Amino acid sequence: MRNRNILYATGFMGNFFFERGIWILYLSSMGLSLFQIGILQSVLSATMFVMEMPTGVISDKIGRKRALLLGHIFLIFYFSVFLVSTDFWLFFLGHVFYGIGLSFISGTDQAMLYDSLKEQKLEHKYGKSIGYYNALVITALALSMAMGGFLSELSWNYVFVAGIVTQIIAMIINLFLKPPSIVESGDEGVSSIKDIVGEAKEFITFNGAFRFLVISISTFVAITSVFYMYGQELLNQQGMSVKNISLLFAGMAIIQAVVSILSPQLADRYSGKKVLIITFLTIGFLYLLIPINNIFLLVSFIIINCMFEAVGVVSSKIINDELNSKTRATLLSLISLLDSILMFLAFPLIGFLAGYADISLILTVIGVASIIISCFTLFKFYKIKTLHSNEKVKTNI
Numbered sequence: 372m373r374n375r376n377i378l379y380a381t382g383f384m385g386n387f388f389f390e391r392g393i394w395i396l397y398l399s400s401m402g403l404s405l406f407q408i409g410i411l412q413s414v415l416s417a418t419m420f421v422m423e424m425p426t427g428v429i430s431d432k433i434g435r436k437r438a439l440l441l442g443h444i445f446l447i448f449y450f451s452v453f454l455v456s457t458d459f460w461l462f463f464l465g466h467v468f469y470g471i472g473l474s475f476i477s478g479t480d481q482a483m484l485y486d487s488l489k490e491q492k493l494e495h496k497y498g499k500s501i502g503y504y505n506a507l508v509i510t511a512l513a514l515s516m517a518m519g520g521f522l523s524e525l526s527w528n529y530v531f532v533a534g535i536v537t538q539i540i541a542m543i544i545n546l547f548l549k550p551p552s553i554v555e556s557g558d559e560g561v562s563s564i565k566d567i568v569g570e571a572k573e574f575i576t577f578n579g580a581f582r583f584l585v586i587s588i589s590t591f592v593a594i595t596s597v598f599y600m601y602g603q604e605l606l607n608q609q610g611m612s613v614k615n616i617s618l619l620f621a622g623m624a625i626i627q628a629v630v631s632i633l634s635p636q637l638a639d640r641y642s643g644k645k646v647l648i649i650t651f652l653t654i655g656f657l658y659l660l661i662p663i664n665n666i667f668l669l670v671s672f673i674i675i676n677c678m679f680e681a682v683g684v685v686s687s688k689i690i691n692d693e694l695n696s697k698t699r700a701t702l703l704s705l706i707s708l709l710d711s712i713l714m715f716l717a718f719p720l721i722g723f724l725a726g727y728a729d730i731s732l733i734l735t736v737i738g739v740a741s742i743i744i745s746c747f748t749l750f751k752f753y754k755i756k757t758l759h760s761n762e763k764v765k766t767n768i
Contacts, residue, residue, distance in 0.1 A: 374551070378548070384537050385443060385446075385537070385545075386508045386509075386515070387511050387512075387515040389515045389533050392603065392617040393603065393616060394603075398462065403462075405725055406719070407459060409723070411459075412600065414463055414467060414470070415467075415714075416714040418470025418711075420715055423704040423707045424705060426442075426471070427705070428704075429475075430482065436550050439479055439483070439548070440545055442474075442475030443541050444542070445469070446538050447535055447538045447539065449469040449472060452464055452468060453531045477704065483551070484497065484500060489551070490552060498635035498688040501684055502632050502633075505680065506629070506632045509624045509627045509628040509631060510625070513623075516618075517617060520617025523614075580752050580755035583752040585705065588690070588706065589706055590713060591651065592683070593712075593714045593741075594738060595676070595738075595741070596714060597714055598675065599679070601721060601730065603616060603620075605672065606672075623673055627676070627677050630680045631681075634684040635684060635688065643689050647749060651749070652746070653674075655739055657675050658671070658675070658735050659739065668731060675738075690703070721733055721734065
């Protein structure tokens with residue numbers, strides 16, 4: 372359990388993003404338009420799209436510990452660029468560093484946690500463990516977003532310096548991780564990048580159900596993440612100050628942390644499938660309420676983003692149960708890659724359309740469409756899984 376506790380600590384310190392709740396407002400204050408901001412977010416998504424698979428393969432090759440360290444180093448580069456930049460193209464470079472850093476960490480932390488538990492025959496505790504891990508991550512975001520609003524009133528430089536300091540602390544804690552032997556050596560290991568890619572490709576080719584699961588979760592995560600980011604602008608248009616927006620995001624994060632802890636218990640009691648379907652349908656209904664008035668917009672925004680966390684925790688358990696240790700980070704990166712593709716397309720599109728239509732209406736239409744796709748593909752995943760299970764039973768008989 373030592374690795375799990377160290378991961379808890381590094382995940383907590385590594386997610387103090389003081390600019391997270393106000394970065395769009397910062398870029399706006401620097402004179403960038405919503406379209407330019409959408410382009411920068413697309414740069415981030417494009418970088419993650421390009422780097423997700425390579426960093427996942429690298430993680431499986433060099434080990435989770437080194438991959439996490441590289442991720443924190445690139446995040447320090449990102450904060451450093453924002454600290455000295457006032458130019459669009461430097462912000463462009465900063466988002467490239469940000470994307471590479473997130474790609475190294477994305478999936479690697481989950482793979483490290485799952486394999487550390489699996490090594491001790493405790494993989495059945497992954498659902499509860501990832502719930503607590505996500506809760507700590509969200510708590511860090513809550514604290515940092517709350518502090519970010521106050522730091523920005525003193526100086527925006529303090530926001531980015533604080534980010535650099537916490538990433539350095541996360542790196543130091545990360546040094547105490549012990550790579551799981553189940554991945555690093557023995558028959559469970561793979562000897563080359565070619566082997567890793569080959570096994571991942573074979574898994575995807577012969578696992579049709581998994582493909583539908585990936586589409587379902589990635590569509591939901593990507594579009595809800597876009598909604599979360601553009602929410603800063605929505606709330607600002609309603610007259611909320613930068614400080615109040617950061618406090619609201621911090622308050623939501625606290626609720627998300629609670630949801631993260633409770634979600635595995637709900638999944639154990641009612642099944643992950645039921646939790647995901649009920650969450651999808653509830654969020655779809657809330658999207659329809661957004662254009663009505665400001666109160667419905669605010670309430671829907673808060674509830675949607677709080678329920679979002681339940682999908683992340685529950686789907687993580689379902690996905691990891693489908694994978695093997697040898698290519699776990701690679702295949703988890705594949706999921707993040709699809710997230711990145713969808714966000715790459717959605718961010719500039721919404722930024723462009725916002726110049727011609729009400730942004731709340733645009734987000735509602737795209738949000739409802741994402742829920743329809745997620746529900747359909749999730750049902751397809753479970754249908755194929757059921758058919759395969761029935762075929763195995765008949766074969767055994």
